[in-house]
Amino acid sequence: MNGRDVPEGEGIAAGELRGLRYFLAVADELSFGRAAVRLHMTQPGLSQGIKALERRLGMPLFERDRQGVALTAAGRVLEPKARQLLSHAEEFDRFASVLAGRHNGTLALSYSRSGGIGLASDLTRRFQEEYPHITVETSTGHTHSNAERIRMRAIDVGFVRPPIAGDDLQCSVIAYDRVVVAVPAGHPVADRAGVSPADLAGERLVFFPRERSGLWESILAAVYGPGAEPEIGRVEPDEPHMLAAVAQGAGITLVTEPTAALLAVPGVVFRPFTVPVAVPMALAWRKDNANAALHTFVSFVRGAVAPAVPPASPAGTVVSGRSRHGRPSEGQPGSRPPRSPATRGPRPSVARR
Numbered sequence: 001m002n003g004r005d006v007p008e009g010e011g012i013a014a015g016e017l018r019g020l021r022y023f024l025a026v027a028d029e030l031s032f033g034r035a036a037v038r039l040h041m042t043q044p045g046l047s048q049g050i051k052a053l054e055r056r057l058g059m060p061l062f063e064r065d066r067q068g069v070a071l072t073a074a075g076r077v078l079e080p081k082a083r084q085l086l087s088h089a090e091e092f093d094r095f096a097s098v099l100a101g102r103h104n105g106t107l108a109l110s111y112s113r114s115g116g117i118g119l120a121s122d123l124t125r126r127f128q129e130e131y132p133h134i135t136v137e138t139s140t141g142h143t144h145s146n147a148e149r150i151r152m153r154a155i156d157v158g159f160v161r162p163p164i165a166g167d168d169l170q171c172s173v174i175a176y177d178r179v180v181v182a183v184p185a186g187h188p189v190a191d192r193a194g195v196s197p198a199d200l201a202g203e204r205l206v207f208f209p210r211e212r213s214g215l216w217e218s219i220l221a222a223v224y225g226p227g228a229e230p231e232i233g234r235v236e237p238d239e240p241h242m243l244a245a246v247a248q249g250a251g252i253t254l255v256t257e258p259t260a261a262l263l264a265v266p267g268v269v270f271r272p273f274t275v276p277v278a279v280p281m282a283l284a285w286r287k288d289n290a291n292a293a294l295h296t297f298v299s300f301v302r303g304a305v306a307p308a309v310p311p312a313s314p315a316g317t318v319v320s321g322r323s324r325h326g327r328p329s330e331g332q333p334g335s336r337p338p339r340s341p342a343t344r345g346p347r348p349s350v351a352r353r
Helices: 011-029 032-039 043-057 073-100 116-130 143-151 215-224 239-247 257-262 292-304
Strands: 062-065 068-071 106-112 135-141 157-160 169-184 205-207 232-235 253-256 268-272 278-286
Touching: 011 032, 011 043, 011 073, 032 043, 068 073, 106 116, 106 143, 106 292, 116 135, 116 169, 116 257, 116 292, 135 143, 143 157, 143 169, 143 278, 157 292, 169 215, 169 239, 169 257, 169 292, 205 239, 205 253, 215 253, 215 278, 239 253, 239 268, 253 257, 278 292
Parallel strands: 106 135, 106 157, 205 232
Antiparallel strands: 062 068, 157 278, 169 253, 169 268, 169 278
């Protein structure tokens, strides 16, 4: 940075922003000499820059006398706004550098354990192909742990299952994963093409701990109805243990199609719902995270996936062995019965190519 005068016609990018940097340096130091040293420029050049800014604004920003330098009333009002403007400008510069490939950014990302294979991993692969200069560090966690790691700034972004408590995180639904039922081989519904929520009435459920949040609530609400809490006869730490318990005859369980595609347990049969039941997959990040690589990733994902629309209306509450809902509405997306994961494999979430 040098001490030349600021031409009157340079505009906000070259003129005002430079002038605001000069202004804040003097406001911090309350000395033109110390501010000039801090800015690596001459004191006359700094004085000329401040005068150019004052002329442009039409008001004095500093009171100068033999005792030193002090902010005027207008200068005190301008100071916080100037800091905010410069912060936004610097964030924009970092963002533009990432887009142009001039900045080797780093993105810390965590998959959801219920959906890390499929859409999430595919999006990450495609993002790295398009932005090879950005280093992506991946990990895996449950929704609750991902949300807490985002809050602690241990990661930049995580794939989660809404709902997410609190308003400090930005949460954007990007897709819906269908839910399937896992039953022991030989179960009455094991040979059916599909099941309904009514078929699950009275069945003991094997499930994971509630503190994992997100998926616990969204799956049960989607299958049994909002606010319903079926009998959970056995609690297991994760999906592999849940399916092992099902194979032992401990009950049935509910998992997403990506999980069913990944985990094949002998003695367990996966069956879809006749009226598709789905749970949302979302990206979550801190609202105040200024990492340009993060915002590049969010923009990429939003452009890469189709609009997130549930494949059908949520299933009705299981009441007296019947579902409250009838057949799906005509013309609704995904109203046809889904493929059975046990026969042809789960259909992955849709992404634009």
